[in-house]
Amino acid sequence: MKPSVADSATHPSPIGVRACLRAFGTPIQSLKGVGPKRASQLESFGLTTIEDLLYHLPFRYEDRRQIRKIASATPGEEASFVGRLLALQKKYNPRRRSQLLLGALQDDSGSVDLIWYRAPRYLANGLANGQTLLVHGKIEQGMPGRLRIVHPDFEVIETIIEEQPLQRILPMYVRPAGLPLSLMRRWMAQALCEYRGYFSYRLPPEIIQRHRLMTVADALAQLHETPLEIDIHAFNEFASSAHRTVIFDELFYLQLGLGLRKRSRAKSAAIHFSAKSAPLGARMRDLLPFKLTGAQQRVLNEISEDMKRDQPMQRLVQGDVGSGKTMVAWLASLQAIDNGYQALWMAPTEILAEQHFRPC
Structure with missing residues (x-):
């Protein structure tokens, strides 16, 4: 956009x-x-x-407009909390070449465990005991009697200022x-x-x-x-x-661009077909085992009038499957051929192209 x-x-x-x-x-x-x-x-x-x-x-x-007390946390819900980071442990696993971070977030109502598996270096280096964090994540049941958040989103809060509320609505991007x-x-x-x-x-x-x-x-x-x-x-x-x-x-x-292009094309010269007799079109109608419907004939007349004008024609024929759009296009093509020109058909798929090319 x-x-x-x-x-x-x-x-x-x-x-x-x-x-x-x-x-x-x-x-x-x-x-x-x-x-x-x-x-x-x-x-x-x-x-x-x-x-x-x-x-x-x-x-x-994500709606993070409510900052909750940790004591009100319930397993299975997502919530945001503000507290102090305590008991931070950084455990490096040389076999997996990864670092496990463990800690706890505490406010005046309680605490919740925080866990980061395979924590990247920048995250491990950015955390320290005593920091005030704004944390958001899904609450899970951890050790007996303990709740935890795995891989929480967080921000380090340097100072809490009343004029700058911590509540927010967070846009999520691919x-x-x-x-x-x-x-x-x-x-x-x-x-x-x-x-x-x-x-x-x-x-x-x-x-x-x-x-x-x-x-x-x-x-x-x-x-x-x-x-x-x-x-x-x-x-x-x-x-x-x-x-x-x-x-x-x-x-x-x-739409404006398409409209300007259409207006520009309308000013350019185009081939216009005369109203002379159309033997191929007449012969085709005689060979048809059916008569054109009123809607087919009306659309064909409109196309024929457009093809007689000095401006290029741009027309979309729309209808249900089996409503006769192909026959309308075929008779319009014969009008061009009757006037000494050629007609080019294009199909969006190979199967459809073969169906149009194959003799009836």
Whole structure:
């Protein structure tokens, strides 16, 4: 779901269309922390530019708006807690070349065990006894009388400030293996901060108002940095106003591009067929063991009128299986042949091509 060239032609940005296109085409490696290795990982997912990154939308949102007391934890549920990391143990297994991390998170109501199997080095080096952590994960029954969380998500909290609440709705992204979610969120935030202004030339205001949408910049901001007051069910169903805006934006400019192309083609000269007699078409009708239906004849008449005009014809014939679309196309082809031209048929599959080629 990406910005197109067509919209910039209709609503030029004060920044300048070329500047906008150059900005969206900026390599993703320009972001802080995206080195050659990370860039290669992202490229494997089709993410090479700022535009690719901004339109890489979350597939799910986790509700972490409630910070629970550890004493209220129940096995089988997912929950978030804030506490102090205690009894951290780092056990290295030389045979498996992996590290096991064990610890406990404690608040003023109780404690829960934390376990990381095969913990990567960066994680082991980043944890220390006494740190305040914001932890989220699935509660499991551990040792008798103990609860545990295996491979919890966590953030180290340096200081707890009332103006910066720990509650949040966390966007989840499809990402390369080994790439932390926190990095994806950080890059999204940086890209939004630096490139949000380049969306100023997007959908016309009257369109936004008529369809109760929002600007694309606001929509992407909500999708990547989700505010606490949103309807998380609508976001997880891709039915939010932000989702509808991005979807409408893509389809609107796709249709606009097709409309502009159609208008341009209508101005170009085309072969037009005369209304002279059509012996091949008449002979074909005589050979048919049935008469054309009213709908077939109506569509064929419309096609015939189009083929007499000076503008190129673009027409889609739609109908159920067995409704006679092929016969309509065949009689239209004979009209071209009757006027001294050729007709070319293309089929989407080899089997269908053979069916059309095979004599009846």
